[in-house]
Amino acid sequence: QQQVKQSPQSLIVQKGGISIINCAYENTAFDYFPWYQQFPGKGPALLIAIRPDVSEKKEGRFTISFNKSAKQFSLHIMDSQPGDSATYFCAASMTSARQLTFGSGTQLTVLP
Amino acid sequence: NAGVTQTPKFQVLKTGQSMTLQCAQDMNHNSMYWYRQDPGMGLRLIYYSASEGTTDKGEVPNGYNVSRLNKREFSLRLESAAPSQTSVYFCASSYLWDQETQYFGPGTRLLVL
Numbered sequence: 162q163q164q165v166k167q168s169p170q171s172l173i174v175q176k177g178g179i180s181i182i183n184c185a186y187e188n189t190a191f192d193y194f195p196w197y198q199q200f201p202g203k204g205p206a207l208l209i210a211i212r213p214d215v216s217e218k219k220e221g222r223f224t225i226s227f228n229k230s231a232k233q234f235s236l237h238i239m240d241s242q243p244g245d246s247a248t249y250f251c252a253a254s255m256t257s258a259r260q261l262t263f264g265s266g267t268q269l270t271v272l273p
Numbered sequence: 274n275a276g277v278t279q280t281p282k283f284q285v286l287k288t289g290q291s292m293t294l295q296c297a298q299d300m301n302h303n304s305m306y307w308y309r310q311d312p313g314m315g316l317r318l319i320y321y322s323a324s325e326g327t328t329d330k331g332e333v334p335n336g337y338n339v340s341r342l343n344k345r346e347f348s349l350r351l352e353s354a355a356p357s358q359t360s361v362y363f364c365a366s367s368y369l370w371d372q373e374t375q376y377f378g379p380g381t382r383l384l385v386l
Contacts, residue, residue: 165315167315170313193373195373195374202379202380203379203380204277204363204365204377204378204379204380205316205363205377206376206377207374207375207376210373210374250315250316254372254373260318260321260331260372261316261318261373261375263315263316263317264315265313265314265315266313266315
């Protein structure tokens with residue numbers, strides 16, 4: 162059972178554009194929602210994370226939007242750059258279990 | 274400070290062979306994890322060790338065993354490799370009180386023929 166569904170599977174964006182990746186979760190006990198960034202040949206690295214007490218979190222060009230009632234959250238990359246080309250994973254966890262459940266990943270390509 | 278290191282980087286096995294994937298961290302983390310990454314499946318937890326001396330099964334433990342050798346090292350063993358275990362394996366570590374923030378190694382790419 163896939164508890165965190167991620168879309169799209171791949172995304173191509175022009176330099177300077179906005180990249181949007183969406184995730185939906187099923188388990189209402191999830192209370193922590195991180196995004197990980199993975200470059201080819203490397204391990205994933207934490208990019209930004211949010212807890213459900215806020216609806217949005219911004220760090221530089223990266224923003225997480227969170228909709229608790231819809232059980233959805235998304236990553237927005239403003240002014241996308243070729244250096245942002247990577248695979249992005251959403252994830253979710255709950256305080257009681259503290260294990261990350263990952264989405265299936267989105268391969269982002271930003272064209273120069 | 275190397276972070277999380279994994280050996281080997283790449284390995285080819287024949288069906289039925291055994292091997293051990295090694296992982297070490299130098300961040301004084303308490304918790305360590307093994308994931309496998311398959312296309313379209315994201316990362317799935319195989320085993321984890323919340324602290325030295327403890328190990329627990331994750332989502333996909335069948336066919337694997339683990340050993341938490343000490344605080345720094347956490348190994349993953351395939352006793353009898355199968356083609357379905359062809360994957361990229363990632364080790365990660367975290368503090369016990371912040372298991373949601375995990376630091377990943379560079380991965381081991383395993384091909385089972």
